[in-house]
Amino acid sequence: MSYVIGIDLGTSAVKALLVTKSGEVAAEASRAYPLFHEHSGWSEQRPDDWVEATIEALKELSTAQGIDPKAIEGISFSGQMHGLVLLNGEGRPVRNAILWNDTRTTAECREIEAVLGEDLLAITRNPALEGFTLPKILWVRKHEPEAFAEAELFVLPKDYVRYKLTGNLHMDYSDAAGTLMLDVAAKVWSVELLKAFQLPESFCPPLVDSHDLTGTLLPDAAERTGLPASVKVFAGGADNACGAIGSGILEEGLTLCSIGTSGVILSYENDKTKDFGGKVHFFNHGKENAYYVMGVTLAAGYSLSWFKRTFAPDESYDQLLAGVGEVKPGAGGLLFTPYLVGERTPHADSSIRASFIGVDGSHERIHFARAVMEGITFSLNESVDMFRSAGKKVDKIVSIGGGAQNPAWLQMQADIFDAEVVSLENEQGPGLGAAMLAAYGCGWFPSLEACAELFVKHDQKYQPNPAAVETYKGLFRLYQQVYANTRSLNEGLAAYR
CATH class of the missing domain: 3.30.420.40 (ATPase, nucleotide binding domain)
Known part of the structure; x- marks a missing residue:
């Protein structure tokens, strides 16, 4: 051995x-x-x-x-x-x-x-x-x-x-x-x-x-x-870069969605001339002569943990999210922007703060929970949207972290990203990517791709639902308007914090 x-x-x-x-x-x-x-x-x-x-x-x-x-x-x-x-x-x-x-x-x-x-x-x-x-x-x-x-x-x-x-x-x-x-x-x-x-x-x-x-x-x-x-x-x-390797993001068309405290959308890129105008990060990959583009949501999983801590401190996440998959896309006309600690992509703004938009008397806690999950995913979709606008193909997304632990959230990602979403059997992230670099360096495999075929094991696959995709397209355009329409309000409110 x-x-x-x-x-x-x-x-x-x-x-x-x-x-x-x-x-x-x-x-x-x-x-x-x-x-x-x-x-x-x-x-x-x-x-x-x-x-x-x-x-x-x-x-x-x-x-x-x-x-x-x-x-x-x-x-x-x-x-x-x-x-x-x-x-x-x-x-x-x-x-x-x-x-x-x-x-x-x-x-x-x-x-x-x-x-x-x-x-x-x-x-x-x-x-x-x-x-x-x-x-x-x-x-x-x-x-x-x-x-x-x-x-x-x-x-x-x-x-x-x-x-x-x-x-x-x-x-x-x-x-x-x-x-x-x-x-x-x-x-x-x-x-x-x-x-x-x-x-x-x-x-x-x-x-x-x-x-x-x-x-x-x-x-x-x-x-x-x-x-x-x-x-x-x-x-x-x-x-x-190692997280991308450990998730098999080693060829064009593959994208990583990682939802931890912060959230990352990372997509493989082989064209070093591709210009995103500084709106997303552009870095060298851990794979030789390759690159990746990356957008960041500062308060991704943190938004859900804040919601739980504030409104359901004595419940588990399973209890908090029970039934969230039965709420229709759009959470009954409720939008959430996950700007609890500011935002990174596409708005590098440390002053902007979160919002719930569209609250009415029919909304229950489960609607707010779904709106938080959708808002986090909308924020990540800002990066996906910019990737596609620059001509990138984004048709398969490997989802890891907290967002991959809930089937309803995985389906939500497939619908909002309008792409196939895949979870992993044994998610080890950057540590596995580092091990793969060592395995490749030791000559165990002729390439990182060959190593990934054995080391990275896909689990469940989620296909976008056409009706939900259309609903989310409209909601996403509304979501994108919230930042500009609340920026000055948040600047004014800063004096009262």
Whole structure:
């Protein structure tokens, strides 16, 4: 029996999967680490906490009952995107990592826009948002000059963990695409952008593909994890890229719908010239010479959990949603916009807030529950709509996360997206994608697609209902009007919050 390990370095914990050649998860281990919010809007972690947690998780896998650690051939990674780790000349962090969900860098985003203008989208294919890495670099240089003076190189979270395991520094294209420093189409660090912000090229690590071999384990890492020093360590990818791989999104026409706290619509793209005007993210895929486009709903599953917490705190989700499939599309003329914490796609607006529109005396709680589910799906459909408007084919959607746990919601997605929706038998997300990169890198399969045929197992399929599709088309156009018609109202209400 041979194995690979997929490591998913998340925001709250690291999760490691031990996977066989047939794609079965033989064991898994997880370790949490702290998150620091020293000031409002700040979000930081200690990079060495990631390393210690990862080593502990690997040790648990290597000593799992019935597992021969010598049979573990490769390791790869999925990592939280955008987080800034600044290293000194000795490879040590000069400060805590600033994470993707840190929002202190609004002024730096405006500076980037002012300096680069239209060149920003032409080079990076993405707008300047607080979550990206370059604004964080500029913030540290401006506010912590002594720490910045020590820094000789930056990496992203998973890259630091891999460096501590192998002694080698690299960054893959899918994660580099989220730094706002990569020429995404050319797959090189942008010399023009680096010069514009007086950053030397040596500040950026060498670029590699996600399946590339980056080394083997250092003797100390091998001893502490219980793994053989000969284990091959592969670059890995950004969490969304690995989530796409782990869901089989590896060819044109395939799209991923992931509903967690936030929601993601991600679609495979092989045309590097496709222009979405910065309305959706455009990143390098974990598959070589491929890309993906992505839209984000900030409060997807969070909207439903808010509704449950507020109106049914003592009930299970099954109780809350019992009968929701019997409510006709449109929830009796009730619309919900899931802007509880602002919105990302297509409205990058931190001030907009949620609305229920069309409430009347006939509505019961179940109508509100269905309206929340429809509103979340309408928000995700904004991205699908933009993909199609740009000429993309979206005819098959793999649904994962909370939205894939309820059959009525899966049918709702098929009807609103007007596409076949498929759930997965064994949903492991980015961790499985990382394991697949290791399996491909080890030579188990001739391609990621061949690996996906064995590792990614589809479950139920939902076809769009023509009558519901037509109903939702009209409702979606009404939904799209709510943002513009409530924006000024929410700006006024902000003073009373």
